[in-house]
Amino acid sequence: IKKIGVLTSGGDAPGMNAAIRAVVRSCAYHGVGCAGIFRGYQGLIENDIEDLDARSVRNIISRGGTFLKSARSNEFKTPEGRKKAYDNLKAAGVDALIVIGGDGTFTGGLLFEKEHDFPVVGIPATIDNDISGTDFTIGYDTALNTVVEAIDKIRDTASSHNRLFLVEVMGRDAGAIALNSGIGAGAEEILIPEEDEGIDRLISSLKKSEKSGKTSSIIVVAEGDKSGKNIFELAEFIDSTLGGYDIRVSVLGHIQRGGSPSCFDRVLASKLGVGAVDAVLDGKRNIMIGIHHQKVITVSLETGIKGEDKFDRDLRRVADITSI
Numbered sequence: 122i123k124k125i126g127v128l129t130s131g132g133d134a135p136g137m138n139a140a141i142r143a144v145v146r147s148c149a150y151h152g153v154g155c156a157g158i159f160r161g162y163q164g165l166i167e168n169d170i171e172d173l174d175a176r177s178v179r180n181i182i183s184r185g186g187t188f189l190k191s192a193r194s195n196e197f198k199t200p201e202g203r204k205k206a207y208d209n210l211k212a213a214g215v216d217a218l219i220v221i222g223g224d225g226t227f228t229g230g231l232l233f234e235k236e237h238d239f240p241v242v243g244i245p246a247t248i249d250n251d252i253s254g255t256d257f258t259i260g261y262d263t264a265l266n267t268v269v270e271a272i273d274k275i276r277d278t279a280s281s282h283n284r285l286f287l288v289e290v291m292g293r294d295a296g297a298i299a300l301n302s303g304i305g306a307g308a309e310e311i312l313i314p315e316e317d318e319g320i321d322r323l324i325s326s327l328k329k330s331e332k333s334g335k336t337s338s339i340i341v342v343a344e345g346d347k348s349g350k351n352i353f354e355l356a357e358f359i360d361s362t363l364g365g366y367d368i369r370v371s372v373l374g375h376i377q378r379g380g381s382p383s384c385f386d387r388v389l390a391s392k393l394g395v396g397a398v399d400a401v402l403d404g405k406r407n408i409m410i411g412i413h414h415q416k417v418i419t420v421s422l423e424t425g426i427k428g429e430d431k432f433d434r435d436l437r438r439v440a441d442i443t444s445i
């Protein structure tokens with residue numbers, strides 16, 4: 122291997138810069154070239170490639186986002202797009218690719234690997250923590266802390282005004298952010314995509330809270346919850362069913378994806394970045410680097426994309442008990 126390409130793709134996540142930095146510096150350490158590919162697979166198709174050295178990644182470990190920029194590329198979903206990408210990599214002298222992102226990124230990488238017999242190694246980075254084969258994805262810890270901090274602030278207003286707040290957090294298909302931040306911020310109820318607990322449960326839980334003397338409540342709602350109502354409709358439903366509540370809705374949105382990465386994410390990203398270059402140099406391919414019990418591991422890209430559901434069912438019980 123003479124030169125390794127690195128790109129970030131899909132939704133950005135805090136710690137992606139730390140991962141790029143670890144990849145670039147690991148390449149320098151091993152005396153291997155490193156090419157940064159800008160704007161993910163789309164930039165690869167458009168030949169937006171630049172050689173990077175150890176100093177190109179100075180002062181980025183503390184920055185959120187990704188200095189390589191990110192994109193979701195429809196063209197890369199076509200064989201023609203992937204062929205252009207392959208030609209550009211060959212022309213740039215790149216002989217292996219490290220892709221940093223979530224399941225969409227890995228799905229693209231897997232197709233590319235198979236079609237062009239080109240080594241691809243994935244690094245899981247998404248605030249959703251919905252990649253199997255790794256205990257944590259880069260960005261999840263930072264996002265959780267951002268969400269908890271935001272809900273703590275909302276709690277101040279909720280309790281000062283005796284209000285009921287519905288707070289929407291990210292997660293179209295995964296409730297890890299909602300469930301964990303909900304427990305961490307002491308939410309009364311948490312709605313997630315993995316379980317349909319039904320709206321009746323929510324209503325009876327609110328009644329119970331009121332009876333038990335609670336004067337304010339926070340309900341954390343994941344974007345993809347299964348109530349069949351969006352968060353504003355949910356607020357209206359509660360109002361028309363129960364009445365008497367001063368209800369507000371707060372959609373946290375993309376503040377959850379930004380910001381300086383936590384130390385946990387910086388260290389995780391550094392370990393996975395170094396692990397990815399080690400894996401490429403060991404001749405591994407079609408794999409993702411993960412972390413399990415603090416050890417860097419490798420699993421197949423397929424496992425990362427379609428492996429076991431990581432949803433921690435015990436957390437629901439913990440949430441129920443601690444919000445009594």
Ligand code: F6P
Nearest residue numbers: 132247248249291292293344378
């Ligand atoms: O996958 C990360 C994520 O932030 C999800 O939690 C969210 O559903 C989605 O991306 C939002 O994507 P976009 O920024 O493209 O609207």
